[in-house]
Amino acid sequence: GNSVTQMEGPVTLSEEAFLTINCTYTATGYPSLFWYVQYPGEGLQLLLKATKADDKGSNKGFEATYRKETTSFHLEKGSVQVSDSAVYFCALSNAGGTSYGKLTFGQGTILTVHP
Amino acid sequence: ETGVTQSPTHLIKTRGQQVTLRCSSQSGHNTVSWYQQALGQGPQFIFQYYREEENGRGNFPPRFSGLQFPNYSSELNVNALELDDSALYLCASSLGTGGRTDTQYFGPGTRLTVL
Numbered sequence: 001g002n003s004v005t006q007m008e009g010p011v012t013l014s015e016e017a018f019l020t021i022n023c024t025y026t027a028t029g030y031p032s033l034f035w036y037v038q039y040p041g042e043g044l045q046l047l048l049k050a051t052k053a054d055d056k057g058s059n060k061g062f063e064a065t066y067r068k069e070t071t072s073f074h075l076e077k078g079s080v081q082v083s084d085s086a087v088y089f090c091a092l093s094n095a096g097g098t099s100y101g102k103l104t105f106g107q108g109t110i111l112t113v114h115p
Numbered sequence: 116e117t118g119v120t121q122s123p124t125h126l127i128k129t130r131g132q133q134v135t136l137r138c139s140s141q142s143g144h145n146t147v148s149w150y151q152q153a154l155g156q157g158p159q160f161i162f163q164y165y166r167e168e169e170n171g172r173g174n175f176p177p178r179f180s181g182l183q184f185p186n187y188s189s190e191l192n193v194n195a196l197e198l199d200d201s202a203l204y205l206c207a208s209s210l211g212t213g214g215r216t217d218t219q220y221f222g223p224g225t226r227l228t229v230l
Contacts, residue, residue: 004157036221043119043205044158044221089157093217102148102171103207103219105157 002027006090006106013080013113021075021109023064023090031092033057033066033073034103038087047075047088080113087111117142119208119222127228128196136191136225138206146170146211147189148219149181152203164189193227201229 007022032051036044048057053068062077073090090106120139128134140147146165150158160173164183178194193200203226207219
């Protein structure tokens with residue numbers, strides 16, 4: 001079946017530091033990959049997505065590249081801000097069989113950025 | 116464009132009771148998916164509705180049931196509540212047939228507490 005594994009958290013950084021959150025996946029075929037962000041007390045917001053190998057998703061300074069050879073979709077940002085403090089979820093969507101486009105999520109990584 | 120809305124925001128029930136959660140999809144979207152997010156975990160897929168028909172189901176017992184209406188809004192019903200049902204329930208809408216490239220947009224969630 002499909003699964004997503006994220007790096008263990010929490011991650012604590014100083015403002016303007018470089019961020020990497022690792023994400024690897026297991027899936028048959030060619031899934032689409034997503035990063036969602038959840039701020040305290042809120043639902044999930046789509047941060048970025050990639051639908052095929054070597055695609056790079058980007059938004060608000062965040063980037064992630066779909067690497068099929070390493071089954072990875074690591075999230076990066078060159079300079080984090082305090083306002084980036086949130087929980088980040090990696091997810092995949094697959095089709096065919098019983099997958100019908102449902103999202104399979106990782107366990108989430110808590111990011112805290114200090115001034 | 117109106118985003119995904121959910122009601123109520125918070126709900127407290129006792130074990131054995133029944134609950135109905137509601138979701139209005141984003142304008143123009145015909146597919147609604149429901150997820151359960153336990154504290155500190157990633158969301159888990161419950162089921163998906165496309166044009167009023169159930170389009171797939173995750174590993175949840177039959178006491179979790181749903182409906183989608185002609186205007187594409189949706190309800191999640193849970194019977195015989197158990198303590199483990201305490202969670203954030205997230206609704207997501209998308210445009211499509213549940214394909215792997217569909218992007219799901221989430222509402223703010225309903226926090227259910229079962230005592």
